[in-house]
Protein backbone atom coordinates (compact mmCIF):
# COMPACT_ATOMS: atom_id res chain seq x y z
CA UNK A 1 0.00 0.00 0.00
CA UNK A 2 2.75 2.34 1.00
CA UNK A 3 4.38 1.63 -2.33
CA UNK A 4 1.23 2.49 -4.26
CA UNK A 5 0.91 5.81 -2.43
CA UNK A 6 4.54 6.61 -3.32
CA UNK A 7 3.82 5.78 -6.94
CA UNK A 8 0.82 8.11 -6.97
CA UNK A 9 2.94 10.90 -5.47
CA UNK A 10 5.59 10.43 -8.15
CA UNK A 11 2.95 10.52 -10.88
CA UNK A 12 1.41 13.61 -9.37
CA UNK A 13 4.78 15.37 -9.44
CA UNK A 14 5.20 14.36 -13.08
CA UNK A 15 1.75 15.67 -13.97
CA UNK A 16 2.41 18.95 -12.27
CA UNK A 17 5.78 19.38 -13.98
CA UNK A 18 4.39 18.66 -17.43
CA UNK A 19 4.43 21.66 -19.71
CA UNK A 20 4.10 21.73 -23.46
CA UNK A 21 2.42 23.49 -26.36
CA UNK A 22 3.17 20.71 -28.77
CA UNK A 23 -0.03 18.85 -29.71
CA UNK A 24 1.80 15.53 -30.07
CA UNK A 25 3.37 15.80 -26.64
CA UNK A 26 0.01 16.74 -25.14
CA UNK A 27 -1.67 13.75 -26.77
CA UNK A 28 1.11 11.49 -25.47
CA UNK A 29 0.50 12.92 -22.01
CA UNK A 30 -3.22 12.11 -22.30
CA UNK A 31 -2.54 8.55 -23.45
CA UNK A 32 0.01 8.01 -20.69
CA UNK A 33 -2.17 9.16 -17.79
CA UNK A 34 -5.77 9.13 -18.92
CA UNK A 35 -5.75 6.63 -21.82
CA UNK A 36 -7.61 3.31 -21.75
CA UNK A 37 -4.43 1.49 -20.83
CA UNK A 38 -2.98 4.46 -19.01
CA UNK A 39 -1.58 4.90 -15.53
CA UNK A 40 -4.88 5.89 -13.93
CA UNK A 41 -6.72 2.88 -15.34
CA UNK A 42 -3.95 0.68 -13.96
CA UNK A 43 -4.16 2.28 -10.52
CA UNK A 44 -7.91 2.04 -10.41
CA UNK A 45 -7.57 -1.66 -11.21
CA UNK A 46 -5.31 -2.17 -8.19
CA UNK A 47 -8.02 -0.58 -5.97
CA UNK A 48 -9.40 -4.01 -5.16
CA UNK A 49 -6.09 -5.17 -3.71
CA UNK A 50 -6.02 -2.31 -1.21
CA UNK A 51 -7.11 -3.35 2.29
CA UNK A 52 -10.60 -2.04 3.13
CA UNK A 53 -9.50 0.30 5.90
CA UNK A 54 -7.15 2.08 3.53
CA UNK A 55 -9.46 2.21 0.53
CA UNK A 56 -10.69 5.67 1.45
CA UNK A 57 -7.25 7.31 1.67
CA UNK A 58 -6.10 5.53 -1.50
CA UNK A 59 -9.24 6.62 -3.33
CA UNK A 60 -8.67 10.24 -2.37
CA UNK A 61 -5.09 10.14 -3.60
CA UNK A 62 -6.14 8.54 -6.82
CA UNK A 63 -8.86 11.10 -7.42
CA UNK A 64 -6.44 13.92 -6.76
CA UNK A 65 -4.13 12.47 -9.43
CA UNK A 66 -6.98 12.09 -11.89
CA UNK A 67 -8.17 15.67 -11.34
CA UNK A 68 -4.62 17.01 -11.66
CA UNK A 69 -4.06 15.08 -14.91
CA UNK A 70 -7.42 16.17 -16.37
CA UNK A 71 -6.82 19.81 -15.45
CA UNK A 72 -3.33 19.75 -16.83
CA UNK A 73 -4.64 18.26 -20.05
CA UNK A 74 -7.29 20.95 -20.45
CA UNK A 75 -4.85 23.67 -19.59
CA UNK A 76 -2.25 22.44 -22.05
CA UNK A 77 -4.79 22.00 -24.80
CA UNK A 78 -6.03 25.52 -24.26
CA UNK A 79 -2.61 27.12 -24.36
CA UNK A 80 -1.54 25.09 -27.38
CA UNK A 81 -4.81 26.11 -29.05
CA UNK A 82 -4.07 29.78 -28.59
CA UNK A 83 -0.54 29.14 -29.76
CA UNK A 84 -1.70 27.45 -32.95
CA UNK A 85 -1.85 30.85 -34.62
CA UNK A 86 1.87 31.02 -33.90
CA UNK A 87 3.62 30.40 -37.25
CA UNK A 88 6.10 28.09 -35.55
CA UNK A 89 3.44 25.45 -35.16
CA UNK A 90 2.27 25.72 -38.77
CA UNK A 91 5.70 25.67 -40.41
CA UNK A 92 6.64 22.37 -41.94
CA UNK A 93 10.29 22.09 -41.07
CA UNK A 94 10.72 19.02 -43.22
CA UNK A 95 10.06 20.93 -46.45
CA UNK A 96 13.12 21.59 -48.61
CA UNK A 97 14.27 25.24 -48.49
CA UNK A 98 14.36 27.79 -51.28
CA UNK A 99 17.53 27.36 -53.32
CA UNK A 100 19.92 30.29 -52.77
CA UNK A 101 21.53 31.59 -55.93
CA UNK A 102 25.29 31.70 -55.60
CA UNK A 103 26.75 34.88 -57.02
CA UNK A 104 29.86 35.13 -59.11
CA UNK A 105 32.52 37.66 -59.95
CA UNK A 106 32.19 39.72 -63.10
CA UNK A 107 34.46 38.41 -65.88
CA UNK A 108 36.40 41.69 -65.84
CA UNK A 109 37.03 41.28 -62.09
CA UNK A 110 38.09 37.66 -62.59
CA UNK A 111 40.76 38.67 -65.09
CA UNK A 112 41.85 41.75 -63.15
CA UNK A 113 42.41 39.58 -60.07
CA UNK A 114 44.40 37.10 -62.12
CA UNK A 115 46.70 39.85 -63.44
CA UNK A 116 47.13 41.27 -59.91
CA UNK A 117 48.01 37.81 -58.56
CA UNK A 118 50.73 37.27 -61.14
CA UNK A 119 52.38 40.68 -60.73
CA UNK A 120 52.20 40.64 -56.96
CA UNK A 121 54.39 37.54 -57.08
CA UNK A 122 56.99 39.75 -58.76
CA UNK A 123 56.80 42.36 -56.00
CA UNK A 124 54.42 44.83 -57.66
CA UNK A 125 52.07 46.54 -55.23
CA UNK A 126 48.73 48.17 -56.00
CA UNK A 127 48.37 51.85 -56.62
CA UNK A 128 45.43 54.06 -57.54
CA UNK A 129 44.64 57.53 -58.80
CA UNK A 130 41.49 59.59 -59.42
CA UNK A 131 39.21 59.00 -62.41
CA UNK A 132 38.67 62.75 -62.74
CA UNK A 133 42.12 63.94 -63.66
CA UNK A 134 43.86 67.19 -64.37
CA UNK A 135 45.71 67.91 -67.57
CA UNK A 136 49.09 67.52 -65.87
CA UNK A 137 48.66 63.91 -64.73
CA UNK A 138 46.81 62.64 -67.79
CA UNK A 139 48.89 64.45 -70.44
CA UNK A 140 51.46 67.08 -69.61
CA UNK A 141 53.62 65.08 -67.17
CA UNK A 142 53.45 62.13 -69.55
CA UNK A 143 55.23 64.15 -72.20
CA UNK A 144 52.06 65.07 -74.08
CA UNK A 145 51.95 68.91 -74.14
CA UNK A 146 48.73 70.60 -75.23
CA UNK A 147 49.44 70.85 -78.93
CA UNK A 148 51.13 67.49 -79.24
CA UNK A 149 49.55 65.43 -82.04
CA UNK A 150 49.36 62.42 -79.68
CA UNK A 151 46.43 64.10 -77.91
CA UNK A 152 44.40 63.14 -80.95
CA UNK A 153 44.96 59.46 -80.03
CA UNK A 154 42.77 60.07 -77.00
CA UNK A 155 39.12 60.97 -77.51
CA UNK A 156 38.93 62.84 -74.24
CA UNK A 157 35.87 63.75 -72.18
CA UNK A 158 36.64 67.24 -70.83
CA UNK A 159 34.94 68.98 -67.90
CA UNK A 160 36.84 72.21 -68.51
CA UNK A 161 40.19 73.12 -69.99
CA UNK A 162 42.02 71.55 -67.04
CA UNK A 163 39.80 68.68 -65.91
CA UNK A 164 38.91 65.50 -67.73
CA UNK A 165 38.02 61.84 -67.28
CA UNK A 166 41.33 60.02 -67.42
CA UNK A 167 41.90 58.43 -70.82
CA UNK A 168 44.40 55.87 -69.53
CA UNK A 169 45.79 54.52 -66.28
CA UNK A 170 49.21 55.96 -67.23
CA UNK A 171 48.19 58.97 -65.12
CA UNK A 172 48.67 56.71 -62.06
CA UNK A 173 52.36 56.36 -63.02
CA UNK A 174 52.72 60.09 -62.32
CA UNK A 175 50.82 59.92 -59.00
CA UNK A 176 52.89 56.93 -57.89
CA UNK A 177 56.21 58.62 -58.69
CA UNK A 178 55.11 61.89 -57.09
CA UNK A 179 54.03 60.10 -53.93
CA UNK A 180 57.06 57.94 -53.35
CA UNK A 181 60.67 57.85 -54.25
CA UNK A 182 62.47 55.38 -56.50
CA UNK A 183 62.85 52.43 -56.53
CA UNK A 184 59.23 51.42 -57.02
CA UNK A 185 57.10 48.71 -58.58
CA UNK A 186 53.41 49.43 -58.93
CA UNK A 187 50.39 47.99 -60.63
CA UNK A 188 47.35 50.20 -61.21
CA UNK A 189 44.09 48.66 -62.34
CA UNK A 190 41.25 51.07 -63.00
CA UNK A 191 38.48 52.49 -65.15
CA UNK A 192 39.33 54.78 -68.04
CA UNK A 193 37.14 56.80 -70.40
CA UNK A 194 37.20 57.64 -74.07
CA UNK A 195 34.56 59.23 -76.22
CA UNK A 196 34.10 56.19 -78.42
CA UNK A 197 31.36 53.60 -78.76
CA UNK A 198 30.99 50.64 -81.11
CA UNK A 199 31.07 46.82 -80.80
CA UNK A 200 34.76 46.85 -79.86
CA UNK A 201 34.94 50.20 -78.01
CA UNK A 202 33.07 51.31 -74.94
CA UNK A 203 33.18 54.88 -73.51
CA UNK A 204 34.30 53.33 -70.21
CA UNK A 205 36.65 50.39 -70.02
CA UNK A 206 39.36 48.97 -67.75
CA UNK A 207 43.12 49.08 -67.98
CA UNK A 208 45.95 47.75 -65.88
CA UNK A 209 49.10 49.82 -65.75
CA UNK A 210 52.48 48.61 -64.57
CA UNK A 211 55.51 50.67 -63.65
CA UNK A 212 58.92 49.62 -62.44
CA UNK A 213 61.62 52.17 -61.64
CA UNK A 214 65.01 51.20 -60.28
CA UNK A 215 68.72 51.45 -60.97
CA UNK A 216 69.80 49.84 -64.26
CA UNK A 217 66.36 48.76 -65.42
CA UNK A 218 66.56 47.89 -69.11
CA UNK A 219 64.46 46.62 -71.97
CA UNK A 220 65.49 43.01 -71.28
CA UNK A 221 63.91 43.27 -67.81
CA UNK A 222 60.72 44.53 -69.45
CA UNK A 223 60.67 41.66 -71.95
CA UNK A 224 61.34 39.06 -69.27
CA UNK A 225 58.62 40.35 -66.96
CA UNK A 226 56.00 40.56 -69.70
CA UNK A 227 56.87 37.16 -71.19
CA UNK A 228 56.70 35.62 -67.74
CA UNK A 229 53.32 37.29 -67.19
CA UNK A 230 51.94 36.09 -70.53
CA UNK A 231 53.06 32.50 -69.91
CA UNK A 232 51.40 32.50 -66.50
CA UNK A 233 48.28 34.32 -67.62
CA UNK A 234 47.58 32.06 -70.59
CA UNK A 235 48.84 29.07 -68.60
CA UNK A 236 51.26 27.99 -71.31
CA UNK A 237 55.02 28.24 -71.70
CA UNK A 238 54.71 27.70 -75.43
CA UNK A 239 52.68 30.76 -76.26
CA UNK A 240 54.68 32.89 -78.71
CA UNK A 241 55.09 36.62 -78.10
CA UNK A 242 56.31 39.38 -80.36
CA UNK A 243 57.49 42.88 -79.44
CA UNK A 244 57.11 45.30 -82.32
CA UNK A 245 58.09 48.97 -82.46
CA UNK A 246 55.36 51.38 -81.50
CA UNK A 247 54.96 54.92 -80.25
CA UNK A 248 53.84 56.41 -76.96
CA UNK A 249 55.02 59.91 -75.95
CA UNK A 250 55.84 58.72 -72.40
CA UNK A 251 58.02 55.74 -73.29
CA UNK A 252 61.15 55.55 -75.40
CA UNK A 253 61.61 53.10 -76.99
CA UNK A 254 58.01 51.91 -77.13
CA UNK A 255 56.63 48.57 -78.19
CA UNK A 256 53.40 46.76 -78.61
CA UNK A 257 53.20 43.20 -77.40
CA UNK A 258 51.51 40.65 -79.63
CA UNK A 259 50.74 37.06 -78.82
CA UNK A 260 50.37 34.33 -81.38
CA UNK A 261 46.74 33.39 -81.23
CA UNK A 262 46.81 30.98 -84.16
CA UNK A 263 44.69 30.55 -87.25
CA UNK A 264 42.59 27.51 -86.73
CA UNK A 265 39.01 28.67 -86.90
CA UNK A 266 37.19 31.24 -88.90
CA UNK A 267 36.83 33.30 -85.72
CA UNK A 268 40.64 33.28 -85.37
CA UNK A 269 40.98 34.71 -88.86
CA UNK A 270 38.49 37.41 -88.03
CA UNK A 271 39.89 38.50 -84.66
CA UNK A 272 43.52 38.47 -85.83
CA UNK A 273 42.72 39.93 -89.26
CA UNK A 274 44.24 36.87 -90.87
CA UNK A 275 47.71 37.25 -89.30
CA UNK A 276 47.33 34.96 -86.29
CA UNK A 277 48.88 37.72 -84.11
CA UNK A 278 47.00 39.83 -81.61
CA UNK A 279 48.13 42.96 -79.83
CA UNK A 280 47.48 42.71 -76.10
CA UNK A 281 49.34 45.64 -74.61
CA UNK A 282 51.57 48.68 -75.04
CA UNK A 283 54.86 49.13 -73.22
CA UNK A 284 58.25 50.77 -73.23
CA UNK A 285 61.08 52.32 -71.26
CA UNK A 286 59.89 55.31 -69.25
CA UNK A 287 60.93 58.47 -71.10
CA UNK A 288 63.61 60.35 -69.09
CA UNK A 289 61.43 63.49 -69.33
CA UNK A 290 58.65 61.72 -67.43
CA UNK A 291 61.04 60.71 -64.65
CA UNK A 292 62.30 64.30 -64.47
CA UNK A 293 58.71 65.62 -64.31
CA UNK A 294 58.19 63.50 -61.20
CA UNK A 295 61.42 64.51 -59.50
CA UNK A 296 63.35 61.32 -60.28
CA UNK A 297 66.86 61.72 -61.66
CA UNK A 298 67.01 59.90 -65.04
CA UNK A 299 70.81 59.73 -64.73
CA UNK A 300 70.41 57.54 -61.67
CA UNK A 301 67.21 55.67 -62.39
CA UNK A 302 65.47 54.10 -65.35
CA UNK A 303 62.19 52.28 -65.63
CA UNK A 304 59.73 50.42 -67.76
CA UNK A 305 55.95 50.75 -68.03
CA UNK A 306 53.18 48.78 -69.66
CA UNK A 307 49.44 49.08 -70.02
CA UNK A 308 46.78 46.62 -71.11
CA UNK A 309 43.04 46.74 -71.70
CA UNK A 310 41.17 44.13 -69.68
CA UNK A 311 38.10 44.01 -71.93
CA UNK A 312 40.30 43.35 -74.93
CA UNK A 313 41.89 40.34 -73.22
CA UNK A 314 38.49 39.18 -71.94
CA UNK A 315 37.00 39.33 -75.44
CA UNK A 316 39.90 37.30 -76.68
CA UNK A 317 39.84 34.66 -73.97
CA UNK A 318 36.09 34.22 -73.79
CA UNK A 319 35.45 34.86 -77.50
CA UNK A 320 33.04 37.69 -76.84
CA UNK A 321 32.27 39.62 -80.01
CA UNK A 322 30.68 42.73 -78.52
CA UNK A 323 32.29 44.72 -75.67
CA UNK A 324 28.90 46.10 -74.61
CA UNK A 325 27.90 42.68 -73.27
CA UNK A 326 30.26 43.27 -70.33
CA UNK A 327 28.26 46.29 -69.18
CA UNK A 328 24.65 45.31 -69.79
CA UNK A 329 24.41 43.13 -66.68
CA UNK A 330 22.38 40.48 -68.47
CA UNK A 331 22.31 37.50 -66.09
CA UNK A 332 22.29 35.05 -69.01
CA UNK A 333 25.68 36.42 -70.03
CA UNK A 334 27.17 36.83 -66.54
CA UNK A 335 26.12 33.41 -65.28
CA UNK A 336 28.39 31.74 -67.81
CA UNK A 337 31.41 32.88 -65.82
CA UNK A 338 30.50 31.17 -62.54
CA UNK A 339 32.78 28.23 -63.20
CA UNK A 340 35.70 30.46 -64.19
CA UNK A 341 36.26 31.53 -60.58
Ligand code: PHE
Pocket residue numbers: 167168169170209248251282283284305306307308
Ligand atom coordinates in the same frame (compact mmCIF):
# COMPACT_ATOMS: atom_id res chain seq x y z
N1 PHE B 1 48.59 54.27 -71.91
C1 PHE B 1 48.76 53.51 -73.12
C2 PHE B 1 47.36 53.35 -73.77
O1 PHE B 1 46.38 53.65 -73.16
C3 PHE B 1 49.35 52.16 -72.84
C4 PHE B 1 50.74 52.20 -72.32
C5 PHE B 1 50.99 52.21 -70.98
C6 PHE B 1 51.84 52.23 -73.18
C7 PHE B 1 52.30 52.23 -70.49
C8 PHE B 1 53.12 52.26 -72.74
C9 PHE B 1 53.35 52.25 -71.38
O2 PHE B 1 47.27 52.93 -74.90
